[in-house]
Amino acid sequence: MGDANVLARVLDWMPFVLTGFGLNVLMSLLAIAIGTAVGTFLGLGQLSQPLIIAVPSRLATQLFRNAPWLVLLFYCIFLMPYQVGIGGSVIVLPSWLRATIGFSFPVAANFSEIVRGAVNSVPRGQWEAAEALGYGRQSTLFRIILPQCVTRMIPPWMNLYALLLTATPLSVIVGVEEALGRTQAAVQALSDSRMLIPMYLALLAMFFIYAWPINRLSLMLERRFRTK
Amino acid sequence: MNASSSSQPLISLRGVRKSFGPFEVLRGIDMDIRKGEVVAIIGPSGSGKSTILRTINGLTPINDGVIMVGEIKVNDPKVDKVKLRHRVGMVFQQYNLFPHKTVLENVAMAPIQVLKEPRSLVEERARKLLGEMRLPDKADSYPGELSGGQQQRVAIARALCMEPEVILFDEVTAALDPEMVKEVLAAVRKVAEDGMTCILVTHEMGFAREAADHIYFTDKGLIVEHAPPAEFFTRASDPRTKEFLSKVL
Amino acid sequence: MIADIQTFFRHLADSGINLTIFYDAFDFERFITGLGNTLLLILLCSFFSIVIGAIGAAVLTLSKGLGAAVVRGYVALFRNTPLLVQMYFFYFAIGSIMPVTKNDIGLPVPLLGSFSWAVISLSLYSGAFNVETFRSGVGAVHQSYEEAALALGYSRMQAFVSVTVPLALRFSFASLANNLVDLTKATTVAYAVGVAELLYVSNQIWSDSLNTIEMMNVMLLIYLVLTGAVVFIINRIETAMRLPGFGLGGV
Numbered sequence: 001m002g003d004a005n006v007l008a009r010v011l012d013w014m015p016f017v018l019t020g021f022g023l024n025v026l027m028s029l030l031a032i033a034i035g036t037a038v039g040t041f042l043g044l045g046q047l048s049q050p051l052i053i054a055v056p057s058r059l060a061t062q063l064f065r066n067a068p069w070l071v072l073l074f075y076c077i078f079l080m081p082y083q084v085g086i087g088g089s090v091i092v093l094p095s096w097l098r099a100t101i102g103f104s105f106p107v108a109a110n111f112s113e114i115v116r117g118a119v120n121s122v123p124r125g126q127w128e129a130a131e132a133l134g135y136g137r138q139s140t141l142f143r144i145i146l147p148q149c150v151t152r153m154i155p156p157w158m159n160l161y162a163l164l165l166t167a168t169p170l171s172v173i174v175g176v177e178e179a180l181g182r183t184q185a186a187v188q189a190l191s192d193s194r195m196l197i198p199m200y201l202a203l204l205a206m207f208f209i210y211a212w213p214i215n216r217l218s219l220m221l222e223r224r225f226r227t228k
Numbered sequence: 229m230n231a232s233s234s235s236q237p238l239i240s241l242r243g244v245r246k247s248f249g250p251f252e253v254l255r256g257i258d259m260d261i262r263k264g265e266v267v268a269i270i271g272p273s274g275s276g277k278s279t280i281l282r283t284i285n286g287l288t289p290i291n292d293g294v295i296m297v298g299e300i301k302v303n304d305p306k307v308d309k310v311k312l313r314h315r316v317g318m319v320f321q322q323y324n325l326f327p328h329k330t331v332l333e334n335v336a337m338a339p340i341q342v343l344k345e346p347r348s349l350v351e352e353r354a355r356k357l358l359g360e361m362r363l364p365d366k367a368d369s370y371p372g373e374l375s376g377g378q379q380q381r382v383a384i385a386r387a388l389c390m391e392p393e394v395i396l397f398d399e400v401t402a403a404l405d406p407e408m409v410k411e412v413l414a415a416v417r418k419v420a421e422d423g424m425t426c427i428l429v430t431h432e433m434g435f436a437r438e439a440a441d442h443i444y445f446t447d448k449g450l451i452v453e454h455a456p457p458a459e460f461f462t463r464a465s466d467p468r469t470k471e472f473l474s475k476v477l
Numbered sequence: 478m479i480a481d482i483q484t485f486f487r488h489l490a491d492s493g494i495n496l497t498i499f500y501d502a503f504d505f506e507r508f509i510t511g512l513g514n515t516l517l518l519i520l521l522c523s524f525f526s527i528v529i530g531a532i533g534a535a536v537l538t539l540s541k542g543l544g545a546a547v548v549r550g551y552v553a554l555f556r557n558t559p560l561l562v563q564m565y566f567f568y569f570a571i572g573s574i575m576p577v578t579k580n581d582i583g584l585p586v587p588l589l590g591s592f593s594w595a596v597i598s599l600s601l602y603s604g605a606f607n608v609e610t611f612r613s614g615v616g617a618v619h620q621s622y623e624e625a626a627l628a629l630g631y632s633r634m635q636a637f638v639s640v641t642v643p644l645a646l647r648f649s650f651a652s653l654a655n656n657l658v659d660l661t662k663a664t665t666v667a668y669a670v671g672v673a674e675l676l677y678v679s680n681q682i683w684s685d686s687l688n689t690i691e692m693m694n695v696m697l698l699i700y701l702v703l704t705g706a707v708v709f710i711i712n713r714i715e716t717a718m719r720l721p722g723f724g725l726g727g728v
């Protein structure tokens with residue numbers, strides 16, 4: 001069997017695997033959307049003054065940041081209902097959607113820390129200057145502080161997204177048929193141990209081509225923002 | 229002080245040129261420093277004073293010209309760096325003590341690790357030097373626990389402990405509070421009076437005037453003029469020197 | 478005493494919270510084995526990943542040529558691909574071309590088992606992050622310290638080892654703690670290649686004893702304690718190595 005033959009067989013299976021990769025991308029996009037939204041609230045919650053908001057926000061952030069992704073995934077797969085009833089209609093939650101929700105928790109916690117870190121990186125003097133001008137705490141945060149540090153949150157947010165994407169194959173363990181699952185299926189169908197390395201390399205390349213430019217761009221932006 | 233003008237210079241620079249990218253920082257520097265001589269380099273900021281010092285101990289490689297320290301040709305790419313830096317010590321503006329080593333270790337580590345001298349001998353010498361720098365009880369402190377003036381005196385002891393033939397001082401008082409300037413200048417003067425060859429870059433005109441045997445004035449990468457202090461401060465001829473002196477004096 | 482504890486948890490089980498690991502000897506043993514393997518994974522991979530990180534950062538700092546390019550490529554590859562796929566690649570793909578030995582009774586045994594592959598894979602993955610951590614630690618050390626060492630006759634290599642590295646280490650702790658927490662969490666991925674670590678045995682226990690929620694909570698709690706312990710230990714080391722007048726808050 002020649003090298004060209006190996007390549008041809010890998011290419012044969014690529015549409016099949018790429019369809020699975022589409023699911024990885026879909027899960028990552030949904031999870032980053034949910035995680036960013038929830039994480040914004042958690043992060044602002046951590047920064048808020050009433051302890052009744054700050055303490056639970058901090059606890060939730062720490063809990064979901066320090067729990068292994070796979071463990072959170074297991075929670076969502078085993079403990080979440082297979083379907084939920086909203087109003088009269090019943091919505092079925094397929095396992096990829098439950099996995100997506102599982103990924104959203106650590107993303108939210110990580111983004112919460114990004115928000116907190118960015119706000120805390122604004123010098124104290126800015127708060128004092130705003131206070132001296134008669135701004136309240138809320139309006140200082142939203143009108144003075146956050147506009148300054150939104151750009152600073154973009155690079156770590158992009159890194160978080162790349163990290164999330166590379167975590168999505170974990171869902172294969174709970175039965176989601178994404179790119180890794182499909183690669184395993186393809187390898188089984190090929191039943192040729194010489195195809196193992198090329199098939200897995202192709203899968204690695206797929207993730208690399210998607211994630212590497214994101215991390216590069218994030219690094220470039222970080223440098224740009226730092227020099228400003 | 230006790231310079232014998234007939235003998236060979238210990239250090240000589242001939243036509244030294246240095247560029248950083250397109251920007252020529254040194255544009256042909258000539259200098260001669262004899263053994264035991266104290267030389268001060270003064271001049272406006274950015275005129276290349278620090279760069280001159282850094283070329284002498286090879287920290288900054290040059291593009292053109294010749295630098296000799298004794299029989300060592302500094303601009304030779306195969307120069308023995310250990311031998312060169314054994315002979316040429318340096319004290320920096322920001323002290324640059326190693327924060328993870330105690331004062332005694334800072335002073336003694338290079339002779340032990342680089343010159344491979346026996347530890348007991350070096351430490352004894354280091355303690356003696358710390359005594360001379362009036363820091364005998366600071367041997368076991370960390371640099372971060374000392375004042376700027378004390379740190380700079382440790383840095384001088386560190387340079388001396390290598391037993392060099394010449395020490396380069398680069399604006400050693402520029403980072404200090406006024407009350408500490410005096411104690412460091414006193415330490416530098418003591419080093420000079422003990423016969424050490426010294427090249428100092430300084431903004432302290434009074435000190436240059438009384439401590440130096442010879443003064444070089446640099447501007448835009450050139451040595452504009454040089455003379456013994458008495459002459460330099462009273463009869464400077466070049467308009468650039470006059471303008472500079474009128475500003476700082 | 479032990480009997481009392483067992484009795485207590487049996488009663489607790491009757492009231493709906495079934496923690497078999499505290500009264501059933503078999504489950505207890507499985508659980509302890511899993512915990513031990515997780516701890517072993519954390520210790521071994523921490524060690525190897527730190528060694529990899531240190532070597533990688535040293536190469537990046539001291540060499541500009543091929544060595545640096547290789548390290549940069551390694552970091553980019555391992556950071557931008559999924560850990561799980563890396564582990565499968567090592568275990569299934571590379572494992573398939575590894576020599577096989579025979580055991581006492583003549584059965585084929587792969588040269589490297591799942592535990593070894595998990596250690597290799599996790600160390601390489603975490604090592605890539607540590608390269609960047611130590612590399613930026615080196616970047617945080619002001620160049621003037623190296624210069625002072627050079628002026629004292631140190632070679633670049635000597636200056637790197639006795640001045641830059643000890644200072645860089647002190648700038649690296651926060652990020653290193655972060656990486657080691659991530660590593661601790663990532664050891665769960667070894668589950669996927671059948672390493673009997675904490676998640677794996679917990680899964681076995683809840684499948685047999687039907688106490689999914691209880692076991693998940695116990696497991697989660699243990700991981701929180703473990704990550705907390707990692708942070709605590711690194712902080713202790715950092716404090717012990719803190720230098721007066723130097724560091725993030727200092728000069």
Ligand SMILES: Nc1ncnc2c1ncn2[C@@H]1O[C@H](COP(=O)(O)OP(=O)(O)OP(=O)(O)O)[C@@H](O)[C@H]1O
Nearest residue numbers: 248249253271272273274275276277278279280399
């Ligand atoms: N490593 C370097 N790369 C690029 N430019 C440099 C470098 N070192 C020095 N320069 C430039 O060379 C010029 C001379 O620098 P140098 O430090 O020798 O001046 P100086 O006379 O010591 O000034 P100061 O009194 O401010 O210390 C400056 O314009 C400086 O910006």
Ligand SMILES: [Mg+2]
Nearest residue numbers: 277278279399
């Ligand atoms: Mg200077």
